[in-house]
Amino acid sequence: MVGKKLGGKVQMNVEANIFRNACPIRMSYVLNKTGHPISSNMGYAAVSGSDKRFYLYRVKDMLDYLNRTFGKPDKTAQSPKLQDFAGMKGILLVKGHGWGDASGHVTLWDGTKCSDTCHLMYDPENGVFVPETAYLWVLQ
Known part of the structure; x- marks a missing residue:
């Protein structure tokens, strides 16, 4: 479901069963939409959706991002x-x-x-x- 909504490389990886854990992708969507965008140059494993925004797909990267962003x-x-x-x-x-x-x-x-x-x-x-x-x- 998240793959179809976001499209792009997110969808490609979800449909190829490469991304089986979508929770960091869903949280990336929330963060991108609420003024805390994820950029491609932050050093995290991320892929783009058809909206040209970036989505993290690893929980460990999300933990680091949250610490960096919110303390x-x-x-x-x-x-x-x-x-x-x-x-x-x-x-x-x-x-x-x-x-x-x-x-x-x-x-x-x-x-x-x-x-x-x-x-x-x-x-x-x-x-x-x-x-x-x-x-x-x-x-x-």
Whole structure:
């Protein structure tokens, strides 16, 4: 779905099954649309969409980008659980291990739930993924 929406090299890589983890791409879309554009010369693994904007496709690059753009996370939790971030709103990035194609997940957090799946501890959708550390950048 994200490939068709963005087109360009994003779509090409999604359709070729090269990009199986789309969460950094989706977050790049949000950041590009809200005044925090990702440029091609930032040193990150990124590809362009048909809109000529750039999209990160690695969680580790997204973590670095968020630190660079917003500073240190407002909250960090080890073995992260939903209640660790209750009442706060912002960008949630979860690092962990177990997936062969991704080192974590990035999403929007509304204070009680994620815009998709959080992949925090005890999330039934984790499968083999084990969350180790989560970071939240509070957005106003």
